[in-house]
Amino acid sequence: MQYLSVTEVAKKWNISERSVRNYCTQNRISGAFLSGKTWNIPENAEKPERSNKRKEQSVALLDILQREKTNRYSGGIYHKTQIELTYNSNHMEGSRLTHEQTRYIFETNTIGVEKEVLNIDDIIETANHFRCIDLIIDRAKAALSEKYIKELHFMLKSGTSDSRKDWFAVGDYKRMPNEVGGMQTVLPEEVHDKMKALLVEYNAKEDKTLEEILDFHVKFERIHAFQDGNGRVGRLIMFKECLKYGIVPFIIYDYLKMFYYRGIKEWDREKGYLTDTCLAAQDQYKAYLDYFKILY
Numbered sequence: 001m002q003y004l005s006v007t008e009v010a011k012k013w014n015i016s017e018r019s020v021r022n023y024c025t026q027n028r029i030s031g032a033f034l035s036g037k038t039w040n041i042p043e044n045a046e047k048p049e050r051s052n053k054r055k056e057q058s059v060a061l062l063d064i065l066q067r068e069k070t071n072r073y074s075g076g077i078y079h080k081t082q083i084e085l086t087y088n089s090n091h092m093e094g095s096r097l098t099h100e101q102t103r104y105i106f107e108t109n110t111i112g113v114e115k116e117v118l119n120i121d122d123i124i125e126t127a128n129h130f131r132c133i134d135l136i137i138d139r140a141k142a143a144l145s146e147k148y149i150k151e152l153h154f155m156l157k158s159g160t161s162d163s164r165k166d167w168f169a170v171g172d173y174k175r176m177p178n179e180v181g182g183m184q185t186v187l188p189e190e191v192h193d194k195m196k197a198l199l200v201e202y203n204a205k206e207d208k209t210l211e212e213i214l215d216f217h218v219k220f221e222r223i224h225a226f227q228d229g230n231g232r233v234g235r236l237i238m239f240k241e242c243l244k245y246g247i248v249p250f251i252i253y254d255y256l257k258m259f260y261y262r263g264i265k266e267w268d269r270e271k272g273y274l275t276d277t278c279l280a281a282q283d284q285y286k287a288y289l290d291y292f293k294i295l296y
Contacts, residue, residue, distance in 0.1 A: 001031075003040040013047045016272030019279075023048050060295050062243045065137045074107070077292045078137075082106055084251050085239065086129040089232045091254045095122045102126055121160045128156050129232065136240035143203055144216075144237065146195055152233050153226050162228060174227040181261065185224035194223050208245045213238055214274055218267045248289070248296050250281035 006024070010017045024032045024039045031042040061077070068078035087102040096119060097105075105111050105126050111118070132155050142148060154171025162168045169175055173191040177184075186194050202208075202216045220234050235252060242249035252260050256277055263274025289296050 002043040004043055004045075006039050006041070009041050009045070010272070014271055015047075016270070016276045019272060019276055061248075061289070062137070062140055064294060065243070069134060069137055077288060077294060079106075080288055080292075081251075082130055082133055084253075085133060085235075086126055088251055088254050089235050090122070090125060090129060092252070092257045093229075093231055095119075095125065097122045097126055106130055121162075124159050125156065128158060128160075131155050132232075132236050133239075136236055136243070140240050140243040144199055144241070146192075146199065149195075149225070149233060149237065152236055153229055156229050156232060168227050173225050176227060178224060178227065180221070180224055180230075181265070183265075185222065191223060191225050195225055198223065208241060208247075210242075210247055210278070211271065211275065213241045213245075213247070214271075214278060215267070216241075218264050218274070221264055248282050248286055250278055250285050252277070252281055253284070256281060 004012070006017050006020045010020045013020070020029075020041070021039065023029050024034075024041070028048040029041055029045050031045060033040055064076070065078050065081065067073075068076045073079070083099070083103045083106055086106070087097070087099050090097070090102075101111055101118075105123065109127075111123060132152055135152065135155060139148070150171050150173075157163055157168075157170045160170075163170045167175055173195070174188050177187055179185060198216070198219050202212070205212055217234050217238050220237070221230060224230050226233065239249045239251075241247075259273065259277040263277050266273050286296060
């Protein structure tokens with residue numbers, strides 16, 4: 001029998017070498033064995049399937065999130081999701097609020113400040129992000145549309161200093177060309193057509209996989225439809241779509257942001273970078289589900 005190296009298998013399966021090694025150490029590749037420090041993998045080995053979808057009660061998590069939200073239940077998975085997703089997504093975009101301050105705003109709708117200067121936009125966008133999460137939980141099963149995405153943006157940016165700028169379109173596509181990470185994005189006059197085409201392509205697929213959700217996210221971020229807020233809106237959409245299609249959702253933690261940005265940049269060449277980052281984040285969310293004894 002012919003054997004392949006980790007590097008060769010990673011290229012063959014279009015995943016990262018780390019994923020291949022993990023499969024080997026977890027005995028998920030039949031016939032793989034170590035020779036010294038090198039894994040030998042049968043040439044005809046099949047790629048293991050990652051269990052992203054819940055095997056029982058496919059809408060259990062969404063049901064629980066909706067119930068806890070409606071009942072204003074404190075200390076459960078809804079509470080945890082609100083704080084972790086809001087803090088990390090905003091912090092990635094420059095918010096200086098601490099995790100504790102974010103939690104305090106959610107729990108008390110107030111914030112205590114002593115000998116500290118806070119940015120009002122950080123506070124407003126934190127409160128707005130809580131509302132955005134409520135929206136994606138309430139309407140998780142709705143089809144993605146331009147109207148839905150614009151509504152998320154309007155909710156996120158309303159009341160901020162950006163909303164008082166004549167050239168900044170809250171809840172609508174950008175009016176000024178912009179760059180992200182030094183890279184050009186779609187011109188304002190082309191955004192509508194690009195977004196329409198992207199949504200037609202995405203909505204044509206019936207039962208979305210994690211890879212298809214990530215692919216949509218990458219294309220959305222590259223279009224960069226709004227003047228600001230694209231990253232947060234995009235990450236909210238990913239969470240919503242995971243809930244809709246029975247995939248364990250995930251939160252991109254601030255410490256993962258450089259891997260996340262690299263994954264978006266390298267997606268066309270190597271999907272494993274972004275996929276591995278999101279799977280690592282998904283494992284963290286699974287730990288929350290285990291703690292709260294929620295099936296997945």
